[in-house]
Amino acid sequence: MTASTLADNTHLAPSIPIAEASTAASPASSIHAKKPFKEAKQIEAIQGLRDLLGPGNDKFDDAELMRFIVARSYDLVGAKAQLLGSLEWRKTNKVDDLPIPGHNNSNGVMYAVRGWHSVPDANIEAGHLNVPEHAVRLQKYMGGSALHKWDKTGRPIYIERMGQHNVKGLAKNVTTAELVDYHIRCTEFVHNTIMPECEERFGSDNKIIDKETVIFDCSGMGFHQLHMEGLNMLRSLTDMDQKAYPERLGKLFIVNSPSLFVKVFSMVKKWLDPGVIEKIHILGKNFESVLLEHVDAENLPSFLGGSCTCSHMPGGCVPSVILNNIKPVERKPTPPPASSPLAAAANGSGGNLLAVPRYLRPRSSSSASAMSIQDHVMPGRPKEGIYQMVSSITQDQACEYEIVVSDDDVKDAEPEVMCMFRIKNVRDPCDGLNFTVARFEFGEMTDGQIIVPTSFHAIQDAPATGFEVKFRAKQAGLYVLLWKPENQRGLVQLEYGVTVDGLLSEPTDC
Incomplete structure (x- = not known):
């Protein structure tokens, strides 16, 4: 399925030189030469984004830039951030190969x-x-x-x-x-x-x-x-x-x-x-x-409702094994090269082209999360089972993330869910800035049941090893993690990760 984009936070865009980046899709030369956008707003936005991208912006055709501009509702700084983020994702995961x-x-x-x-x-x-x-x-x-x-x-x-x-x-x-x-x-x-x-x-x-x-x-x-x-x-x-x-x-x-x-x-x-x-x-x-x-x-x-049958092909227009209009495809694997990230994904060895944790994703009902596409997953495998991610939120923005606990996770036991937070960076002037570490609610419950109480920690008191928050998932569903700064004295950049694994030997005090 193809969809338009969520907005993101511009300050988290990966810093990669334009000259070294490959485009998100390799356009035909005929597309690159076209200037199809005639409205003054479109022309101004395209040129504005080119100015923000700086040297090397000619690698992108107008159509590609316009896709990111429209996706970000003409927020040019946001469009730049998302474009660079997509390029970094492609580079990290060798999509162009x-x-x-x-x-x-x-x-x-x-x-x-x-x-x-x-x-x-x-x-x-x-x-x-x-x-x-x-x-x-x-x-x-x-x-x-x-x-x-x-x-x-x-x-x-x-x-x-x-x-x-x-x-x-x-x-x-x-x-x-x-x-x-x-x-x-x-x-x-x-x-x-x-x-x-x-x-x-x-x-x-x-x-x-x-x-x-x-x-x-x-x-x-x-x-x-x-x-x-x-x-x-x-x-x-x-x-x-x-x-x-x-x-x-x-x-x-x-x-x-x-x-x-x-x-x-x-x-x-x-x-x-x-x-x-x-x-x-x-x-x-x-x-x-x-x-x-x-x-x-x-x-x-x-x-x-059309007239096409594609009778010359097995299965007709749309072959379907389930509908029995074509024989099942036999499994004769031809794996990708062992060095490819795709091979790791196919072999279940931890590689993942999407490069996002299985259990954590921005919550669509949270406006701050919707503005946070550039929650950036750090390249590489998770450390100690936890994916390292980076998020930055300004004051008065509560960013929510869904934690997925699946049917299989709770099939035999009540699994432990662990969230880890670590201060990545503090932008001036943040002396005394506090932030919410975590708040969990189950699914869409209207009574706002809190499973892990809200707690506040001052930046200067944050341990280098970070904070750990654990709870027992008694049933499958979507749990909600929330965090936000307590006041408006700069931005806090936070690493966080989630893992759903193992059993708690006894209830954990948080």
């Missing part, structure tokens, strides 16, 4: 592809070059997906049979790291192979194609899909898209949506920026006429 399918190589596709010149029509196949084992394994649990032709504007169409997903099977048999790895490979393929072709076939001097149209078919959706860990995996993908791939969604059509979807969407909606929500169209059962307003019939699968 991913082997993606293209017209000049034999790399296998990650999902069904229909109608493009760059890559012949194909389905994912085990044993094809650079198709990792986990990409094959997860096909058994996905309802089916395909990059299927283009809409009337020339944007590529991604179709997913969301209602057919075996969510519990996916969560049980595919790790979040593997799903994220798969998602990144698919996203990079669309941005770096398909969209340049769209530009060549359908673009013009005044028209840039850098977004995609998405159709989610909810046929078959039921209560069996309301699985917490599966939803957490989806949350990981949307969080990453919002941070690393802003403004890549054109329109999202959700069709055949049952009443159950209202419940699911009420949760998912909290994760999304209002700009993304405006692009989502929930159509229910009577969707054909709306889709045909945006997609020519010959480019729309017949099960969605």
Whole structure:
């Protein structure tokens, strides 16, 4: 899924030279030369961002800069911070080294592809070059997906049979790291192979194609899909898209949506920026006429109201193992090089392309958290099981983070949840500044049940080793961590991490 971005705190942007950074997507030369933005506001914003970026800003085309500008609602300092953050994420995780399918190589596709010149029509196949084992394994649990032709504007169409997903099977048999790895490979393929072709076939001097149209078919959706860990995996993908791939969604059509979807969407909606929500169209059962307003019939699968069947390909337009219109893909692993971060993720050795802790994420209902995309995960593996992160919040901003305790975590026991805080940096003049270390509440409880009491600590009294806060998770759910400065005497930069592991031998006094 592609989504617009959350805003971030500019002072946490990674300091990397523009000249050494690669762009978040490698645009075609034709795109780089285009000047499609004619409004005075757009022109001024693009030039303003270039001025902020300084020498080397010509590495970015206007379209790329505008995506970050729009994602940050024309906050240019914030746009710069998010752009640099996405570049650092790509560099740290070697995203630009991913082997993606293209017209000049034999790399296998990650999902069904229909109608493009760059890559012949194909389905994912085990044993094809650079198709990792986990990409094959997860096909058994996905309802089916395909990059299927283009809409009337020339944007590529991604179709997913969301209602057919075996969510519990996916969560049980595919790790979040593997799903994220798969998602990144698919996203990079669309941005770096398909969209340049769209530009060549359908673009013009005044028209840039850098977004995609998405159709989610909810046929078959039921209560069996309301699985917490599966939803957490989806949350990981949307969080990453919002941070690393802003403004890549054109329109999202959700069709055949049952009443159950209202419940699911009420949760998912909290994760999304209002700009993304405006692009989502929930159509229910009577969707054909709306889709045909945006997609020519010959480019729309017949099960969605079009005339296309892709009868020349096994599985038709959108192959689905679960719907039995194609045989299961056999598992013949072709692992990535051992030195790749992707290999670590695939082998379960601790690597994670998303580079965020499994258990901690900004809470969408917290305005300060929404402004904190640049909570930056320090590169490298977690130390002593705790990921090192950095956050900075000004006075009167309470930043909240969700701590995920899954069904599996509490299956056999009540696990220990440990949070660690350490002062990373204090910006002047912070003498005597106090801050809230931690406050926990369970889920969305209206009575505000406090599991770990709020406590205040003066900066000058903070131990070098930091603070540890522990509590026993009696049931699965989302726990909420909150911290904020007590007054407005500068900024506090805080490292923090969360781990959910082990058992408490006895209750811990906090």
